Amino acid sequence: MTEKNLLTAIRDALHDEMVADERIVVLGEDVGARGGVFRLSEGWMEEFGERRVIDMPLAESAIVGVAIGMALHGLLPVAEIQFADFIHPAHDQIVSEAARIRYRSNGDFGCPLVIRAPCGGGVHGALYHSQSIEATYAHVPGIKVVMPATPADAAGLLRSALRDPDPVLFLEHKRAYRAVRGEVPDTAFTTPIGVAEVKRPGTDLTVVTYGYELHRCLEAAERLAADEGIHAEVVDVRTLAPLDVRTILDSVTRTSRALIVHEDHRSYGAGAEIAAVIAQEAFWDLDAPLVRIGGPDVPAMPFAAPLEHAFLEPEPDHIYRAMLALATA
Amino acid sequence: MTEKNLLTAIRDALHDEMVADERIVVLGEDVGARGGVFRLSEGWMEEFGERRVIDMPLAESAIVGVAIGMALHGLLPVAEIQFADFIHPAHDQIVSEAARIRYRSNGDFGCPLVIRAPCGGGVHGALYHSQSIEATYAHVPGIKVVMPATPADAAGLLRSALRDPDPVLFLEHKRAYRAVRGEVPDTAFTTPIGVAEVKRPGTDLTVVTYGYELHRCLEAAERLAADEGIHAEVVDVRTLAPLDVRTILDSVTRTSRALIVHEDHRSYGAGAEIAAVIAQEAFWDLDAPLVRIGGPDVPAMPFAAPLEHAFLEPEPDHIYRAMLALATA
Amino acid sequence: MAAPLTDTPHGALGLSDDELLAMYRTLLVARTLDEAALRQNRMGRAPFVVPAAGHEGCQVGTAWAMRRGIDIWVPYYRDVGVVLVAGLTPYEIFLGIFAKADDPCSGGRQMPSHWGSRRLGIISGSSPIATQIPHAAGIAYAARYRGEDTVVGCWFGDGATSEGDWHEGLNFAAIHHLPVVFVCENNRYAISVPQHKQMAVRDVADRAAGYGMPGVVVDGADVLACYAAMREAHERARRGEGPTLIECKTDRFLPHTSDDDDRTYRSPEEVERARGHDPVAVFGAYLREHAVLGPEAEDRLRAEVRAEIERAIAAAWEAPEADPATLGLHVFHEPGRGR
């Protein structure tokens, strides 16, 4: 076990996998000499050579499109999108190509590709360096969408993504990169894609969340237990697609109350699917209406600190208060 | 009043608006000499001139990006995406640009742009001529998403879209183009964006739907009334974003049962948001779990008739049966 | 009987009479298949077909310089001539046209003409135009990375050159000197949009210089010229000198697809003129001129090809339909199929 932050956990896992498997190449903007704008691949160009650590032209559609070609011909490309906000030019390559090659070829071709993208806000990233993109891609059949919240999950899920025969969008909350630390096993363990985890057991309500919000929820849950003796169970979804419906329902069935929390703006966000599944499958177990927390329906977080803060925390301690209200409803 | 099919209703409305307002230009692939692959703009290049009916190079990002520039400089462009399936290359221009120019400029700039896209399946269009794209764009704040199901709504909503100071994605179900007919007032009436409509009143359950599925639901509702005396209220959402929550809740509050039906595949589809809103806001009024019907989570409808049919109708009469089951649950 | 080898165009290219005949046969198969597919469409047995007529010269000519089993083919929907050379059979193509379960390209999931076969090295294609261009570059990168002597052939229309992906893909291939040959089948129309509304240049090949690669223009109805251009580009690619852009000036004799009506945007005279420079006729004349093929042999060949196509259609029509129970398969990897 070693304590690491999220960035280091991802870096170490990817690095070791590259050492172990020559088929892995990384490609993206500034991943080479610069070692990535977050310094994730610092020194790798020297270590693995320019053939394996490819500084791409400023062209996201080509980053994904070229990676697809590599995946079709025996490599295991890891395409880095510098900020999730810049994945949009690659949307067609992801939706029409990566996610469909297997289906359209009736299983003849596979596309083992990992797309890494730092996402999320709270770091003064403004409209174009703060976005959440998970809901868009979770709706696309044929690509898996993973969003680890802890360093150990990040390492384990990244290894699973690299071994997965299908495309995986691997989302890394950039605020968590350095802010979130945790113990990471030193072995080459994997964490299965498509399996949620109860990060905190509880009996009084279920909080379903993922990404950086997991940590806000855990923190609020601790205080709620200490202050009020209310025990929230916190489920970390970890994989948005395919969604682990069973773990979510299992928890809600026990607690009878569900709060869903994500950073992305609310309408048509990932929380909608989670809420819909609960409302369909655990309806009779619910003792109170579902509650969803998400950002306001604005394009993304503004730059100015007061506005950014208002996006992330519309009222003081809003998650805590929502938990309390739901538990006592 | 004149009876028209959906295509003709759209064509006539757009044509008359072009006659009335010189600022309107249409641009897209094959919209000129060919008059569009669905013949919507047949003869318009001769009538309005090549400056107003612009045959674009095969480049969707430019179709939308150039239209944005036009919208920023006093025109009212109507960008046609030949098939909704080919909107993906324009995703960045829509999400990062059209939908954000107003917000990012703090209201200084507006982008009055209409993007028309024929969508949906059931016409042997296979994986790339059958897609539903409404859920993706309904999640993008800053753009409105409209999907009329009847000729009158299409005409009225298109006029509203053309008068809207913000970007509107106008989705036209291509199977409805010729299959759906209806009376259309001969005046230049508008139908408000953001307002759902009860297309069939009823008391026993609420069916929330839109697009081509509206007609399947209406047909099933008629039979259900005749066969079983069960009266389904059918709500046509018409606008996906902003969603008319009030009309939906109003109906569900009265009927206490809700079925949501769309053609798009189910997970993370528009039905999830509708279900989530009902589960949050009308929870205490519900007498049965919510039911969602959507396509299977596969990339899109295959070409082969048996597969296409299996996508649209997984079991014989599945909508009717779901209504019956819910009403008697 | 044939003229001494190096004195003829084909001799200079090192093509034997047998090879010429095989090429010609492929042209005839492509043309005959095309006509038959349209007939199936009109009979109501094939809801959608994509004619290739007019393009066969540049398709077969360029594809002929590729090596089966080594090179990788990245064609687009009009490339029946390319995939025939790559090894797809008329029977397999008709399985696709009839959307049958055994269609090797997609099991009837895709529209006809959306080729793909891992076995043959034909990369599965989609409908969105130009998305395959970056794939071709990525495949070439991987092939070189793995130390293979592979060349990637990548075909597309003039319309494709307007897409961002085309630009990005060519640029990447040029930066890395990748072994790809980009072949533009310029029929001067993207469905109805004429070339002058697609670009302000006469030759697509003019764009090559902006990427730092050679650009070549050839007559797409001249099979041997196409072969020669491709062979040179192929050799260049194998020598590690990077990609080439070949532009074949060609013509589409028929509407864009069975759903199109080209009389709305071009005159019958224009089509008639184009038909006057038919690649099949031009090559047939060449073979007669060089005494490679006599009139009787030609008749025999044509009859043989017609019979082959008829057999393919009959067999494909009888093949089983796609099974609705398979609708949900292959969204993700299924054990025992694909990689």
Added chain:
Amino acid sequence: MAAPLTDTPHGALGLSDDELLAMYRTLLVARTLDEAALRQNRMGRAPFVVPAAGHEGCQVGTAWAMRRGIDIWVPYYRDVGVVLVAGLTPYEIFLGIFAKADDPCSGGRQMPSHWGSRRLGIISGSSPIATQIPHAAGIAYAARYRGEDTVVGCWFGDGATSEGDWHEGLNFAAIHHLPVVFVCENNRYAISVPQHKQMAVRDVADRAAGYGMPGVVVDGADVLACYAAMREAHERARRGEGPTLIECKTDRFLPHTSDDDDRTYRSPEEVERARGHDPVAVFGAYLREHAVLGPEAEDRLRAEVRAEIERAIAAAWEAPEADPATLGLHVFHEPGRGR
């Protein structure tokens, strides 16, 4: 005092001494603002700044040929020199740097340097690279449609040329002979990615021919050369002859942004060498050489500019913060604001 008009480069361009001084002043404002912004960043008062140092020559030179109130400006984030010429003031720019409510470009919503002002005809810009290229073409189309004598200036870096949108935008502008001038500020880096990993050609301008427009290369540190190239392109555009691609060879003296550390990807010597060809110094020397500006006047000018920047900073710092209650505004049109 100055040499006879037509004997000097500026005389040949019809630029008066006063105009030269105004240009030089703008260069000094840009440079001084840049340095001051970085100081604010180091003091912790500005979380993010984008330096322009090194680019001012081509920014001010090209922008100078545009007409305020008539032409439309489509700059990118590094273009402080362009927006100063367009009419944005240092005070307004610092309102943006401090993310204040009165920031005219975005009310503090966007990162600094994301310019925009409907009043000044500066089109609101985003972070995604190259998305503005099709906008510029669309604006030019609309301007011509409306019968206006408007030219659109569109600026971007070398990195932008790799994006699909760049290709699509230039192509459309060329097809329609639109009144746009595309200005590439080629500093040979997209953040850390050097030019040879972005393209296999030496000059971006080489791409112009592939679109059917002229491509021009100028020394970006030579203000007058940039002005001359732009003026010619601007006239061409007004004559209805279509777009031009101008490539200015320039240098970025500082890291990409305040978040970057350029020592990881280029040597201090390389930067030192670049600084030896400083557009501000080059133009200052020119003015001295042609006796347009004496040493004392220069000192006075510099002091004046410094004072202006200091005043701007002080005033902007005191301006009110953005109000959290406005977070939800302007997603869609709000009555009474914008159009």
